[in-house]
Amino acid sequence: MQRLKCRVEYDGTAYAGYQVQPNGVTIQAKIENALTQMHKGERVKVIASGRTDAGVHAVGQVIHFDTNLHIPASNWKRALSSMLPSDIRVANAEQVSEDFHARYDAKGKEYRYYVWNSPEANLFRRLYTYHIRKPLDIESMREACRWVEGEHDFTSFCSPRTDLKGSKVRTIRKAAIEQQGTELVFIFKGNGFLYNMVRILVGTILEVGLGDRTPDELKTMLAAGDRKSAGKTAPPHGLFLWNVDY
């Protein structure tokens, strides 16, 4: 038996999210089905660093699973990718110790959120960016980002549909915005993220960029500890799980 750790990329457009669920096709199901086929029908359980919602993409999702197949770790990337549909891909595979756990050992994550900021739509980026027609004040949004960095209780930026019972205190090491031509990239690095947290942060910061809120309202929202104090949840298709640190 060997344990494998894989970095997985996927285009979330066609899926009902990462995690197996009764309704809709999921990324986890596609990967588990491919592995089950490779193991001649024996069911293989896949553990991921965390779930992603319907429509959310990943370039840095990390999974682990155990296998008794005699395939060298260096060949797994190709072997498993070839069994997956064209919108899911194993980017890297390596053997790890038997006590490695993709979820429990994750020390931090990076998410990126892409915005296409132009009066004109871009058809060919429509599945991977959130289109905002009106001009955005990037300096105001960067000021808002500074309130997000550090250790805070992020209750106001967590969907009430969460099943989390414990603390909502998280540390955000980086909250930044890069401009790449017509695209804005929101970058968030932290030790953990609550349900819908990045999308609510982006939705709220975009309201700052549109002039509907001031940057220091982020401070008030964090203090309120109430989802209603924050802004809208940005749509899923601009969001990428970018990296998981171990």
Add this chain to the structure above:
Amino acid sequence: MQRLKCRVEYDGTAYAGYQVQPNGVTIQAKIENALTQMHKGERVKVIASGRTDAGVHAVGQVIHFDTNLHIPASNWKRALSSMLPSDIRVANAEQVSEDFHARYDAKGKEYRYYVWNSPEANLFRRLYTYHIRKPLDIESMREACRWVEGEHDFTSFCSPRTDLKGSKVRTIRKAAIEQQGTELVFIFKGNGFLYNMVRILVGTILEVGLGDRTPDELKTMLAAGDRKSAGKTAPPHGLFLWNVDY
């Protein structure tokens, strides 16, 4: 009655090509249905600069149609776009004289073909680039391009499934390759293109880039006047109708 000329963009992924046909959804059908709805059921015929194949994209397709609706030309872009699915978009609309014809008046066209040249796939460009894993010799391919420029009989670069009866002599003003990071962009400008011509040119030039053919074989192929002398037809999803000149 006014005649409108529109520049139309589309993601060809979901379509059985531009032109209306019995099997499969087409871009022309989507546009004509939207116009028919706007005209309260009265059928509106749309003329395009030419057809594009299943899976081929456009940023510069040009169409014309006649309308008796009292909508200023400046509002047509938004009005028609709002009736179209998210993968088809009117980028520009203007009133033209009643004798303008999108097909007969076209003086030249530009096509671009995108190649993702890397051992690693890029999921998020998979629908818009042709993935070539092996390294390509760009200088050889540029040398091949030089044989393509000028006036030639392109019979060898035309699908035998064409219904064209007339001359296959065309003038290519520009055949060039730009490198944009991991992507190669093939640019072809000419007074007209035969059926599958750009895809056969790209497929053949890629064989030069892979070292399977020499650049000056392009000269021999042009002289042969036989489709069998040229290389493979590159797949449709890397191809974009970029611009039509009038």
